[in-house]
Amino acid sequence: MAPDTAPSAEAARTASGTGAERSRRRSSRTAVLAAVVLALLLWLVLYPNLYVLADSLRMSGRWTLAAYARFVRSPSELGALWNSIWISLASVALSGLVGVPLAFLFTRFDFPGRRLLAALAAVPVLLPPLVGVIAFLFLYGETGFITRGVQLLLGLRAPPWRLNGPAAILLVHTYTMYVYFYMFTSAALARLDPAQAQAARALGASGPTVLRRVTLPLLFPAIGGAALLVFMTSMGSFSAPYVFGGGFRVLTTQIFVSKLNGTPEDLALAAVEAVVLAATSLLFLGLLERLERGRAYTGAGKGIAPVRRRGAADVGAGVVAFLVVLVLVLPHLTVALVSLVPIGTWTTELFPPRLSLVNYRLMFTEPARLRPILNSLSMATTATLANVALAVAAAWLIVRRSFRGKGLMSALVVLPWALPGTVLALALATTFSVHAPWLGRFVLVGTAAILPLAYFIRDIPLVTRAALTSFRQLDPAVEEAAASLGAGPARTLGRVVLPLVLPGLLAGALLAFVTALGEFVASILLYTHATRPISVEILSQLRAFDFGAAAAYAVLLIVVMAIVFGIGQMAAADDAVRRGGG
Amino acid sequence: MLRLEGLEKRFGDVVAVSDLWLDVGRGELLTLLGPSGCGKTTTLRMIAGFETATAGRVLLDGRDVTTLPPQRRGTGMVFQNYALFPHLDVHENVAFGLKAQGVPRADIPRRVERALELVDLPGYGSRKVQQLSGGQQQRVALARALAPEPPVLLLDEPLSNLDAALRERTRSELRALLKSLGITSIFVTHDQEEAFALSDRVALLRAGRLQQVGTPEELYLEPANAFVASFLGRASFLPARVVAAEGEIVVCELSGGVRWPAARGGVDARPGAEVRLMLRPEAIALTADGADGAGSLPGRVTERQFGGATTLYRVETPAGEVLVQAGARAAAQGDTVRLHPADASAPRVYPATEPPSR
DSSP states (O other), X not given: OOGGGGGGHHHHHHHHHHHHHHHHHHHHHHHHHHHHHHHXXXXXXXXXXXXXXXXXXXXXXXXXXXXXXXHHHOHHHHHHHHHHHHHHHHHHHHHHHHHHHHHHHHHHBOOTTHHHHHHHTTGGGGSOHHHHHHHHHHHHSTTOHXXXXXXXXXXXXXXXXXXXXXXXXXXXXXXXXXXHHHHHHHHHHHHSOHHHHHHHHHTTOOHHHHIIIIIHHHHHHHHHHHHHHHHHHHXXXXXXXXXXXXXXXXXXXXXXXXXXXXXXXXXHHHHHHHHHHHHHHHHHHHHHHHHHHHGGGGGGSOOOOOOOBOSHHHHHHHHHHHHHHHHHHHHHHHHHHHTTOOTTOOSSOSSOSOOOSHHHHHHHHSHHHHHXXXXXXXXXXXXXXXXXXXXXXXXHHHHHOOOTTHHHHHHHHHHHHHSOHHHHHHHHHHHTTSOBXXXXXXXXXXXXXXXXXXXXHHHHHHHHHHHHHHHHXXXXXXXHHHHHTTOOHHHIIIIIIHHHHHHHHHHHHHHHHHHHHHOOTTHHHHOOGGGOOHHHHHHHHHHTTOHHHHHHHHHHHHHHHXXXXXXXXXXXXXXXXXXXXO | OEEEEEEEEEETTEEEEEEEEEEEOTTOEEEEEOSTTSSHHHHHHHHHTSXXXXXXXXXXXXXXXXTSOGGGTOEEEEOTTOOOOTTSBHHHHHHHHHHHTTOOGGGHXXXXXXXXXXXXXXXXXXXXXXXXXXXXXXHHHHHHHHTTOOSEEEEESTTXXXXXXXXXXXXXXXXXXXXXXXXXXXXXXXXXXXXXXHOSEEEEEETTEEEEEEOHHHHHHSOSSHHHHHHSSOOEEEEEEEEEEETTEEEEEETTXXXXXXXXXXXXXXXTOEEEEEEOGGGEEEEETTSOOTTOEEEEEEEEEEOSSOEEEEEEETTEEEEEEEOTTSOOTTOEEEEEESSTTSOEEEESSSOOOO
């Protein structure tokens, strides 16, 4: 203690003033950035949806519940709601029945090629929504390979089945959505502590009892999470009902139809349909969040690799696995084969008589065919760059700073995830078709800006989540170490923070890029001929019966997606090596 | 060299550090010691510039750096978890500070290698950080902080992630290295043994307030208050009353009527004052009952802890419980014994009102 230095207490007070000033300056910079990010999110994520809500309550300038009354009184509307719900519940059940046993198959049995087949079992991820639908058309549709094969085999005069209605929708849903169950359950099984099952066996429980009383309850949070995800995805699914639905209506297709009808009554009805759909989805998002919080105990397992069985059962398991995976990659193979068929050369034969690369050549050389590719590339790039900028700012604020409105920001960045693409498209179409700058409304519909905007909004949760994870894994002491070594904010950002955050951020950005590249649901409501994206072009080629051209685009999307997932896997492995070694 | 003037840090209503005055001399190795939450790390972070003081000043070589950002202070820092840059190899980690400070490119390899030689890792430059053991990572972190030759080095519990044997060896190597470089160092730890082994001086903090600063010997032998006495080493406290005072020595009467001399310290202990008498286990002698009883405290051994080099006895006496250090065969559990002060200046008195915490 140094009482003789007391006179400098005056100086100390002065210094305290500047110190407080500096931290005030820093917190005011935070506040400004937070305000900008929040304003952007409110304007683009929340505001358009509020317009839909308002539109559902308004007709010819008056507030009214008339549209809701029309919705509840109309059997076809209630029917569509009911169809959406039961199709979603059935999708959950069927996806679970495929995905959960498959996860057990690959984690509990050992057979040659297990790792390769386990990786291939996730291939439906590599199909953009519309591409999955047309692959099924080529396989099981009236002129599909399987359909024709069965027809020829049995000598039938008519196709043995027609691919339409609820059955067709459920088939596509199960194929594309079991992956959630498969991946969640596999991950949870890998985390399970085998000692728990062994303890149950030691206490005298039989194999089935252990499964029923110990393993499944421990897996429940993972399976429940997958179920809710499938339900939400299924409620928002548009491509399958749109292509296969025929007279079978669900909410998403109803929104599309009502919007296209375009009378004031129908537009209000479209808004009501969107509100009902969004409310259902938000309800399930809320449930999902609660479930995720409760999942913590699953992670308590030691992560010891389970002891795999070896024996006669493995042979059977291997055969089953091989057959299942064959069924799973069939759509990809089919799309690839169809893409080699020149238009008009394939009529009644089981296999196409002529194969050539003409569709690919035309796709890259004919300006009208190249246009959608260039459109999608530039729009997806624009959207992704914007996503990265917003995600870095939002994630940095949420992880590293404290400010008012943090909870709101965290909620807004996940909100688009809960809103089906159809609802978003309707919201954008409503909000940005009017010129009212003082209300934050501009005419963007029909311009080149509307689709990148839609892609940007849809991918906010994906990229922000990736950025949040990266920032949370970044030890703040590493930034402090850089500063203590004399590095200013710019050098710290450029040499330390970005190189460390980049792998995760890049993986998220690439994923967003491919999602935007193949986006269909919002595009179909918002595109113009000049800005038509790949997915819309696929649809119009299908309608023109040029299946080969449609399939060539689909192959392009699949290849880009496969490359991106490959990069993501490598980045993740690289990251694991980097973090795990110490 | 480094001077803290009335430093204070508040987080909202919580006062983490308050009115801290401290002078650290050139080349001195000072430890900030205290229980967790005492403000030692906050103090270190205010010196480094990661936290801004809410009052007071930080002076480096007479220069007021209170409001300077960390990168403009020139203080080197070794972090508890080392905070090595995982995307850079050992050479790039050590070179980071040199590049940031604009050292000519041609000089960098030589200076990096010299820093690595200091920490006994020559030739490790091309290793990946993850390929190193915890002890090696700790040394790379030290080399990285030392390479730019900072005037002051700050170390935030740098040994706490090492295992016990390695920690003890690293401790003496670290002290030898820092002293040979003559670098002014401030070391944060909650481990008293570490603080004593490493430091020229120790500053003991509690709840954001400086309790005492001095050499390890001063703190242990002349603790300024009961907290310092009980935080550093073992101590028993017995209620007592002062019956006589003569210069620095007072005579206390314990309950039971036994009278023992004690050092007054800074306490205002007039005859009649109620105090607490602090006894170090090694400053008390233990004899078997029946020996000379004059001025000794009778008691019964309730617990015996054999610890190899020393054995501790817990003795229940009419004046209270006393911890005594004695030979391994001095007594057995249940024995009745007698306690004597072995060193008249070692027992100290403290005010009765301030309870020992911990």
